[in-house]
Amino acid sequence: MFEKTTWIKLPRNVLVGHGVLDDLGEAVGELYLTGRPLIVTSPTPNDIAGDRVRAQFDDPATAVVKEASFEAVEELTETAEAVDPGYLIALGGGKPIDIAKMAADHLGVGFVSVPTVASHDGIVSGRSSIPEGDTRHSVAADPPLAVVADTTLIAEAPWRLTTAGCADIISNYTAVKDWRLARRLRNVEYSEYAGALSEMTAELLVENADMIRPGLEESAWVVVKALVSSGVAMSIAGSSRPASGAEHLISHQLDRSAPGRALHGHQVGVASIMTEYLHSGENGEWAAIRDALAELDAPTTAAELGIDDAELIAALTSAHEIRDRYTILQGGINEAAAIEVATATGVIDG
Ligand SMILES: NC(=O)C1=CN([C@@H]2O[C@H](COP(=O)(O)OP(=O)(O)OC[C@H]3O[C@@H](n4cnc5c(N)ncnc54)[C@H](OP(=O)(O)O)[C@@H]3O)[C@@H](O)[C@H]2O)C=CC1
Numbered sequence: 001m002f003e004k005t006t007w008i009k010l011p012r013n014v015l016v017g018h019g020v021l022d023d024l025g026e027a028v029g030e031l032y033l034t035g036r037p038l039i040v041t042s043p044t045p046n047d048i049a050g051d052r053v054r055a056q057f058d059d060p061a062t063a064v065v066k067e068a069s070f071e072a073v074e075e076l077t078e079t080a081e082a083v084d085p086g087y088l089i090a091l092g093g094g095k096p097i098d099i100a101k102m103a104a105d106h107l108g109v110g111f112v113s114v115p116t117v118a119s120h121d122g123i124v125s126g127r128s129s130i131p132e133g134d135t136r137h138s139v140a141a142d143p144p145l146a147v148v149a150d151t152t153l154i155a156e157a158p159w160r161l162t163t164a165g166c167a168d169i170i171s172n173y174t175a176v177k178d179w180r181l182a183r184r185l186r187n188v189e190y191s192e193y194a195g196a197l198s199e200m201t202a203e204l205l206v207e208n209a210d211m212i213r214p215g216l217e218e219s220a221w222v223v224v225k226a227l228v229s230s231g232v233a234m235s236i237a238g239s240s241r242p243a244s245g246a247e248h249l250i251s252h253q254l255d256r257s258a259p260g261r262a263l264h265g266h267q268v269g270v271a272s273i274m275t276e277y278l279h280s281g282e283n284g285e286w287a288a289i290r291d292a293l294a295e296l297d298a299p300t301t302a303a304e305l306g307i308d309d310a311e312l313i314a315a316l317t318s319a320h321e322i323r324d325r326y327t328i329l330q331g332g333i334n335e336a337a338a339i340e341v342a343t344a345t346g347v348i349d350g
C-alpha cells in the first residue's frame with residue numbers, strides 16, 4: 001500500500017522590491033488575519049523602519065528584543081500573552097525573526113517576516129535557530145505567512161551582512177552533495193525537486209556575482225530572491241538538508257567554541273571550501289567555491305573569520321558530533337587529515 005504523504009508549508013505572499021515596506025499592510029490584509037499585530041523587532045530595525053510599519057496597522061504593539069536566546073523567546077511569549085495579538089510581525093535580521101518564529105509556534109499564531117538584512121536563509125525559512133543548551137542547529141517551525149523584503153532598506157544595511165547571505169547560498173552546493181551521499185549510503189529520503197532548486201539557486205547567484213555590489217538595490221534583490229528560493233527548497237524537503245550539510249556542522253561547532261566571532265554565512269562559506277575538497281579532491285570544485293566567495297567579498301580563510309588555526313581544526317574534527325545527520329564528515333576526520341584539508345585549500349597557512 002502506498003503510504004507516503006507530503007505537506008509543504010510555504011509563505012502565501014512574497015514581496016521583494018523597491019519601497020515594498022509601504023505595501024506591508026496590504027500584503028497582510030490579503031491574509032485575512034484577525035486581531036492586532038505584535039511587532040517583534042530589535043533596536044536598529046525599529047529605529048529605521050518601526051514607525052513606517054506601525055503606521056500601517058490599527059493598534060499595533062511592539063516588543064524590542066536584544067539577544068537571540070531561549071529566555072528572549074519566553075519573555076516574548078509572556079508579552080504576547082498580555083497583548084493578545086492575532087499575529088506577529090518580525091522586523092529586522094535573523095535575531096528578531098527567529099525569536100518571533102519560535103514564539104509564534106508556542107502561541108499558535110502566524111507571523112510575517114519583514115527582513116531588513118539579507119544575512120542568511122533563516123529570514124524566509126521554516127527553520128528557527130535559537131541556542132538552547134548545547135543545540136546550535138535549527139529546528140522546524142512554521143514558515144512565515146508572508147515575506148516583505150524592501151530592497152531599499154536591505155541595500156543600505158552593512159555590506160558584510162549581505163556577503164554572509166551570499167555565502168550561505170553558495171554553501172548549498174556542498175549541502176546537496178552531502179544529502180546525495182546520505183541517500184546513497186544511508187538511504188536517507190531525498191527530494192530531487194528540493195535538491196535541484198537548492199543547487200540552481202547557488203548557480204544563479206554565482207552567475208550573477210559580478211552585479212552583486214555594496215549599496216546597489218539590484219544586488220539586494222538578487223540576494224533576497226536567492227534566500228527565498230533556498231527557504232522554499234527547505235520547505236519542499238521538510239528539512240534543512242538542501243541548505244545544510246557538513247559545512248553547517250562545522251559552523252555550528254564554531255558557534256559553540258567561538259561564539260559571536262564571525263557571521264553564520266561567512267563560517268559556512270569557508271567550511272564549504274573544505275567539505276567540497278573532501279568530496280571531490282584537489283582537482284575538484286573547491287577552488288571555484290573559494291573564488292566565488294572571494295568575488296562576493298566573503299571570507300575564504302580562518303584568519304578572515306577571526307578564528308585561529310587550532311580552533312578551526314578542533315571544529316572540523318568534532319563537527320560530526322553536532323547532530324545525527326549523515327555527511328562527508330560521518331565518523332569524523334582526524335587531526336592530521338583536518339590540517340591537510342585546511343592547508344591544501346588555503347583556509348589555514350599550515
Ligand atoms: N533560522 C535559521 O535557519 C538561521 C538562524 N540564524 C540566527 O540568526 C541570527 C543572526 O542573524 P543576523 O541577521 O546576523 O542577526 P541580527 O538580527 O542580529 O542582525 C545583525 C545586525 O544587523 C543590524 N541590523 C538589522 N537591520 C539593519 C539595517 N537595515 N541596517 C543596519 N543594521 C541592521 C542588527 O541591529 P540590532 O543589533 O539593533 O539588532 C544587528 O546588529 C542568530 O541568532 C542566528 O542564530 C542564523 C542562521 C540560520
Ligand SMILES: O=C(CO)COP(=O)(O)O
Nearest residue numbers: 121137138240243244248
Ligand atoms: O542555516 C541553515 C540553512 O542555511 C539551517 O541549517 P541548520 O538546520 O543546520 O541550522
Ligand SMILES: [Zn+2]
Nearest residue numbers: 120121168268
Ligand atoms: Zn545557513
